[in-house]
Amino acid sequence: MSPSTSPRFFTEREVARHSTTDSCWVLLGSRVYDVTAFLRMHPGGEALIRSRAGKDVSREIEGPPHRHSENARSWMEQYYIGELDRESGTDEAQTLRERRKVGEQTEGKAAKKPTKEKVDEDDKNSPYSRCRPVDLDKDLVDWTKPLAWQVGHLGEKYDAWVHQPVDRPIRLFGNAFLEAGTKTSWYWVPVVWLPLVFYLSWYCYTTMAKGTSRIDVTSDLSIPIHKYMFPMFFLMGWFLWTFIEYCIHRFVFHMKPPAHNYYLITLHFLLHGQHHKSPFDGSRLVFPPGLASLVVGTFYIFLLSTLPEILGVSVFVGGLCGYVVYDMIHYYLHYGSPKRGTYLYSLKAYHVKHHFEHQKTGFGITTTFWDHPFNTVIPDEKF
């Protein structure tokens, strides 16, 4: 909603009443926001916003504990619902006021509402004047049409546009079947891949348990593989996955497409750009199994061509399990509300900062480990 449209007015009491998980409003000065839809997604935790429900959060947005990014402020504008009417303290006064407005309108006089000039004046005096409202009419793309074939035309404006997140679902393709093919519910990932993880783990363990598996180090030296070595190979595969996770996110998903290359921009948008544009579009948060099988298949072929069979399969299954955990954790970081102080809380805060503020750093999702050697750790906040 743009601040230039005539806003609705709310009394202080009315705003204060919306202080539950089902309906949570906050204020920035005299501007009223319904942030209910954002509560669970908030990286600082649901409780922090809920404890300030019905109140002015200007100080908290500036921090400490956290100075919110430009994108976080623009994001908040999407939840703007109206203005606080400080003069009319009670609901009765509000009702009277509404009646007076209707009366004025029927008498042909101008209704008592803030004019555009008045609102702009207020905005100028507010510390949030730099908040850029999400104006869907003025956006660089036409949201009423599929986006896949539009974004390539944005050229050099694409990079800035794609990194300004919005809270709305994306339609990629006009064709309903094609569109459906790009969406995946989170549960398909464990449904498709976990049976394979269990089967291959059982296969590796029972094969090793026969006691006949050996690794030929040289033509003279051959080491027997004990069944209890399986967990070690499995964990090696998982660790290898965390490296692949980092590399795919950093070097494939965050490749910077050349501004004049329509096709590479489109490819970037389909692979990862759409997730940055609409980070909470739940239908596109996990890899479709068809696409994932390309990566999984390549990983399998690579391991089996470089390692002895049983060792390769053991490492592969650990990596596959790491991938399933990655996709589930990524989904949870966007939709879950982990407790403050937990590992998942720190991962969520880290990942949402990657989305909102530090798009060129913070590529680790299930672990920040690989950000250290590659020097892409999101710096700690300083006040």
Ligand code: HEM
């Ligand atoms: C009500 C509207 C709010 C919105 C839309 C919002 C949005 C966000 C976003 C997008 C981030 C990720 C980092 C960034 O982009 O700045 C964030 C982080 C954070 N927010 Fe908010 N926030 C809101 C209110 C609050 C309030 C009232 C508090 C209370 C103190 C708060 C505390 C934090 C903290 C502590 C973090 C960082 C989490 C961490 O690094 O541990 N936020 N918020």
Ligand SMILES: [Zn+2]
């Ligand atoms: Zn990313």
Ligand SMILES: [Zn+2]
């Ligand atoms: Zn994400």
